[in-house]
Amino acid sequence: MDWEHLDLSPQVSAALNKANIKSVEDILTYSVVDLQRITQLSIPDAHQLQKAAAVTLHKDKKVVTALDLYKDQATFPSQHQKLSLGCSILNHFLRGGIPLVGVTELAGESSAGKTQIALQLCLSVQYSAEYGGLGAGAVYICTEDAFPNKRLQQLIKSQHKLRSDVPVDIIRNIRFGDGIYIEHAADIDMLTECITKKLPILLRRGHIRLIVIDSIAALFRCEFTARDAAIKARHLQSLGAKLHHLSTSFTAPVFCINQVTDTMKETDSVLNHLGLQDKKVQPALGISWSNQLLMRLMVFRTPKMAPLPHTSGILRIMEVIFAPHIPPSTCYYTVDLEGVKGIDVT
Structure with missing residues (x-):
């Protein structure tokens, strides 16, 4: 998958492809520790990766917060x-x-x-x-x-x-x-x-x-x-x-x-x-x-x-x-x- 829209370094993109992670949604199904384990990235890189995935999904309006559900x-x-x-x-x-x-x-x-x-x-x-x-x-x-x-x-x-x-x-x-x-x-x-x-x-x-x-x-x-x-x-x-x-x-x-x-x-x-x-x-x-x-x-x-x-x-x-x-x-x-x-x- 092309990870350029996440603004990731080539090293992180390569690690995602090697780990066979196919979508942005899949990134958020893992804890930081599990993500670090399967991608062999550092903990800070795994944290940054999850933040980038969350921001991207929120912009695309594919997810909503609990507060959104409560208000609307x-x-x-x-x-x-x-x-x-x-x-x-x-x-x-x-x-x-x-x-x-x-x-x-x-x-x-x-x-x-x-x-x-x-x-x-x-x-x-x-x-x-x-x-x-x-x-x-x-x-x-x-x-x-x-x-x-x-x-x-x-x-x-x-x-x-x-x-x-x-x-x-x-x-x-x-x-x-x-x-x-x-x-x-x-x-x-x-x-x-x-x-x-x-x-x-x-x-x-x-x-x-x-x-x-x-x-x-x-x-x-x-x-x-x-x-x-x-x-x-x-x-x-x-x-x-x-x-x-x-x-x-x-x-x-x-x-x-x-x-x-x-x-x-x-x-x-x-x-x-x-x-x-x-x-x-x-x-x-x-x-x-x-x-x-x-x-x-x-x-x-x-x-x-x-x-x-x-x-x-x-x-x-x-x-x-x-x-x-x-x-x-x-x-x-x-x-x-x-x-x-x-x-x-x-």
């Missing part, structure tokens, strides 16, 4: 719009809901309410943007259990009670059941085929704008043993890349349900990296999968009943483990016949 909401709607959870309290807790670009994980033990939240998202996405939706359907990929159709029908019939913010006429005109596409993946190959072949067709046609996988850990726990850690990590990275590509290309949120494992065998440094140092359980699949996530949520079931007026459900907790726009925090919620409802502790 009209130009970057996907960075500010969220998918509603169908509950004003939970939406407020999550700064609007689920991000439209990226992979969001919901982890928790059995009966914590993970599937209930996923089903509610599948209904919420079908509303127009005015009511927190995306005006399209969802695909629900089951990897272990049968799709909970009976519970879905209960939620559909109760939408007029849960979504009091939406006019009844609008709710009646939405055919919620027709907007949810159900897939069953019995192994990793079937899951990969669904993601790479079936989902792009539905997304291109505008039939769906939400991808739900329930659960992401089931297939990997069945197909890989402890000895296959390296192979499993590669598969997880590949899966994460495919999901990110779909989410970015079609501005479609990906919502993955995950199982949990005991933390006794994990080191403090690993738990700290995952934001789980004080937890008795942690999401399955380890760091390889954690690095694919934009946001990680965990849910817990408590032994207490929800306070008045939520007397019909067990008190549960939703916790933000990490997210780019929300500090670690918690919110109480309950699940009843009408759906998932946040509880305002104030």
Whole structure:
């Protein structure tokens, strides 16, 4: 590549070509230390090279700063719009809901309410943007259990009670059941085929704008043993890349349900990296999968009943483990016949 537009010395240009770096964007994917190692340049030269690359990209308007994203909401709607959870309290807790670009994980033990939240998202996405939706359907990929159709029908019939913010006429005109596409993946190959072949067709046609996988850990726990850690990590990275590509290309949120494992065998440094140092359980699949996530949520079931007026459900907790726009925090919620409802502790 011709590096003259970066105003580099012949020595630095030759080092870039020798290292097989093909674009200005590639320069910024390396740390200074890595750049120095692969190009054999000095640390000062590597610093200067990165500064020159950053200035060039900024002039070409190929990148924007976080401040640009924050100030100009009209130009970057996907960075500010969220998918509603169908509950004003939970939406407020999550700064609007689920991000439209990226992979969001919901982890928790059995009966914590993970599937209930996923089903509610599948209904919420079908509303127009005015009511927190995306005006399209969802695909629900089951990897272990049968799709909970009976519970879905209960939620559909109760939408007029849960979504009091939406006019009844609008709710009646939405055919919620027709907007949810159900897939069953019995192994990793079937899951990969669904993601790479079936989902792009539905997304291109505008039939769906939400991808739900329930659960992401089931297939990997069945197909890989402890000895296959390296192979499993590669598969997880590949899966994460495919999901990110779909989410970015079609501005479609990906919502993955995950199982949990005991933390006794994990080191403090690993738990700290995952934001789980004080937890008795942690999401399955380890760091390889954690690095694919934009946001990680965990849910817990408590032994207490929800306070008045939520007397019909067990008190549960939703916790933000990490997210780019929300500090670690918690919110109480309950699940009843009408759906998932946040509880305002104030």
